Amino acid sequence: GAGVSQSPSNKVTEKGKDVELRCDPISGHTALYWYRQSLGQGLEFLIYFQGNSAPDKSGLPSDRFSAERTGGSVSTLTIQRTQQEDSAVYLCASSLKKYNSPLHFGNGTRLTVT
Amino acid sequence: GESVGLHLPTLSVQEGDNSIINCAYSNSASDYFIWYKQESGKGPQFIIDIRSNMDKRQGQRVTVLLNKTVKHLSLQIAATQPGDSAVYFCAENMSQGAQKLVFGQGTRLTINP
Known part of the structure; x- marks a missing residue:
């Protein structure tokens, strides 16, 4: 069976740009984490998502960071106005x-911010 | 060979020898512990876990020991092989009812031929 899939594997962006990182968890895993x-x-x-509960965002370092999980499966981590x-x-990760x-x-x- | 986690982040052993990687965890209320192996360019790979109601658990060539009295966790790898070369992380679950792992800084294990 497929494991956790992330894309892209590498991303180089300029300071100030926004980036989106994608995660496909293991099928059947209801919990999803970003580290x-x-x-x-x-x-x-x-950040941590568990089923339909409100996510635990306590680890996000600033308000430039956000994440969402659509349909209880795929998650996207967005970093706005990237800094070095x-x-x-x-x-x-999923569990x-x-x-x-x-x-x-x-x-x-x-992620490399230049 | 033996390491003390944060204070000795590298460990070199001869192929075929046993290795012991140590970890001091921080929260006496933590009830779940995991060892991960991370090779260059890859995500952490689950090795073995242990719950706080146990003090020893064995897998294939690996054994985890938990000493709650001194908040100490160790990973023993028997008959090390070149493929065991990696960074090893211990992690503890500090959140009751949730699952937020807190990771140590890791120990780099190098197997010498």
Whole structure:
């Protein structure tokens, strides 16, 4: 079966532009997460969707960051007016609804803001 | 070979030896812990997990040990192979009723031929 799919795999953008990153979770997984990983660092939680509940946005670093999940499946992370410090790998993960189920990650989108 | 997580982020072992990667977690209320392996250019790959009502769990060539008294987690890899070379992250679930994993900074494991 297919794993978590993210696109694009690489994105280079100019400072000030908006970018959209896409995530297709594993079929049947109701929970979806976005994390950010800066070079050589651990993963930083951004946002979490669980079914039809309101998303947990507590990790979003600024109001330039937003995410939505349409139809309980595909998710899009949008960064407006990108800054150089936004350069990182953005990782999406999904899991079953069951509490304490492991997260399964995609290979990420490497974002470079020039 | 043995590492202490944040304080020694790299670990080199000879192929065929056993390795131990350590992690100190932060929240005594965390009830779920996971080890991930991340190879260059890829997302983290699930290795093994353990719930707080256990102190040991074994998988294929891997064992996770949990010591809640000192908030310590370790990953043991037996008979290491070149394909085990990667960065290893521990993660804890600090959110009761939700699933927000907090990750450590990782340990880079290098297997020498």
